[in-house]
Amino acid sequence: MPLYETVFLVRQDVSGQAVDELVEQYKAVLAEGGGSVGRTENWGLKTLSYRINKNRKAHFALMDIDAPAAAVLEMERQMRLNEDVLRTLTIKVDEHEDGPSVMKQKRDRDDRRRRERGEREDGGGDSFRSDRDRPDRDRPDRDRPDRDREGGRQREMA
Template identity: 30%
Template sequence: MRKYEIMYIIRPTVLEDDRKALIEELSNIITSKGGEILAANEWGMKDLAYEIQKHKKGYYVVLSVKSNDEARMEFDRVVRIKEDVIRHIIIRDER
């Protein structure tokens, strides 16, 4: 298993309860496929560097995970489908 850092931005119009459910759902994808979440940081609502889908703000979430390829690819697949996630990135952590 390799270490990854995952960052995703949730649409600012998502209600707090729905946002918490979405964060939980996305975290469960990693753990259900044999991965492990080392750290989860919610940065909160921040201004975007540029407009994304007519939004100027977004709710940032950063995860540090230890994961196999199956869990990483499933997370990537699901997050692309979710309309409430406006941007995401998965970076392999070499540290």
């Protein structure tokens, strides 16, 4: 049977447990079609490079598949019908990689570095709490337009 790798993106407001349930659902579809899933990885919630259907973040999941083409097509059809799945990519591979994927290795390495430095999981104290706290919002008064004291409208220069 041919070998495939599938990566799919799930909306940001779906829980991690629901993503795992989706993976199990698609495993069942493949098993029904005579295939099997070797390795599955949940890469977690990641920021997207651009918005997809008004989502800035998405849960990423990987599946290594050993199944006939008809079973993979059925799985992809069901992914397209599910509105929680934003994108999917399935590629045919010669052989599956052993061990964790590159994305999983990178995440583990970043987590290990963060623990060594003693940073918090939420990014530490370097992040700003709101847009008002950002330095680029602190413009001097000379850059702001003149305003009337009563109506709040700009004064007309005569």
